[in-house]
Amino acid sequence: MLILGNADVRHVLDGKDFEVLNAVRHAYLEHARGETAVPESVFLRFPHSARDRIIALPAYLGGGEPVAGVKWIASFPGNLAAGMDRASAAIILNSTDTGHPLCVMEGSVISARRTAASAALASATLQGAEPADGVSLIGCGVINAEILRFLTVVHPELRQVTVFDLDPGRAEAFARRCSAELGVTASVAGHPDDALAAHPLVSLATTATVPHADLRACRPGTLVLHVSLRDVTIGGVLDAVNIVDDRDHVLRAATSAHLAEQHVGHRGFIQATIGELLLDGGDHGRDPRRVTLFSPFGLGVLDLAVADMVLRAARRDGLGVDLPDFLPVRAPAGHTG
Structure with missing residues (x-):
């Protein structure tokens, strides 16, 4: 061995x-x-x-x-x-x-790189109306650092980054590192809603165990990469277009999607899996009037x-x-x- x-x-x-x-x-x-x-x-x-x-x-x-x-x-x-x-x-x-x-x-x-590649693949599959030249990162840890790097691979035009973390010092250090290593312009938001509103592409990678973000601060047409799975409120989930990696897996372990299913008593709010979209091929543009929420349980x-x-x-x-x-x-x- x-x-x-x-x-x-x-x-x-x-x-x-x-x-x-x-x-x-x-x-x-x-x-x-x-x-x-x-x-x-x-x-x-x-x-x-x-x-x-x-x-x-x-x-x-x-x-x-x-x-x-x-x-x-x-x-x-x-x-x-x-x-x-x-x-x-x-x-x-x-x-x-x-x-x-x-x-x-x-x-x-x-684990970190497959998670980042999954998020980047979703962003490349669920295209917005405009090129993805900026992203907001909420949670300044290893996962969002990898996600940013993979996003710059699938979106070479991406040059603007807004970050937020509950630890301001950590956010500042993270922003400096992003600028130095990837050549992007990174700034620190003072409030999570400011980060949510800054760009139509958002990555949530935190250690939150209780939902806290209703996504109302997001621009219409925003894609939220909900990697940490437990940040978004039930209302935020139900208001969004929901794409997951696997319906059965994501609807367990008190994820935001699981809580939403328990609230409404069904899983009809999930529109598709990323695998189904890839297998189908073609273009999969985002709804310009709603937030699209990608929640990968991590297969x-x-x-x-x-x-x-x-x-x-x-x-x-x-x-x-x-x-x-x-x-x-x-x-x-x-x-x-």
Whole structure:
């Protein structure tokens, strides 16, 4: 079995944003075709720490070269105050022939980049009336940093960025980093409504557990990438055109969409999945009079698609540490010793 650490994974993925986008697109298309198996994610929570959680996302991605495995990802927001990353993860890939584990790899980079690629792919699919030359980012962490980078890949004209975070110092530092690394002009909003109103493209990537944004400050025709899933109020969800990655998955675990379903007693407010739109092809312009809300629960097949890309490159380039004796050695047939 192969062990790949963070440096190995970054070695493969750095400079490969288009390849990551294509891997995520492939996973969404296979999911829309019914060529995947995505059981419900399992949430491990702790009795005295409501914000902390570890989630298991098992999945199978079909197609010409099928992949199976699981992502085990922890989110501990308190790590930030200690100078550590909020999220950490490991991904295990298994053989679809024998079930044997093939690889264990560090998964936080894969998780962040597949999330960002998913958001960027949605923004490229759900086009607005005007070019996407600006974006508002609410939540100044790793995920929105990756989302901004992937947005500049699919929208090379994007040059204006407005950011907001509950920690003003963090927002200022984030804005400076965006300007320095991506050559964009970044400014800090003093209130979340100011950020929502600044551009017709918004990304919400926070650690919120209770809905707080009704989206009324957004311009008509705005696309909101609701990556953190629990920011938008029930009214905000029901007023929007709703696109998700999977209806069954997003309507659970107290997401904003789940709360909206409980409120109205049905899921008819969800118009489509991103996979259905990609499979359909053609142009999918946004409603110019309403907010479009993209709420991706985060399917394990996205992690598998990118992890498989990493594993193939790692084998080709001789990366990682191989443990040939990881599994028990089976005695030859007839051996009685």
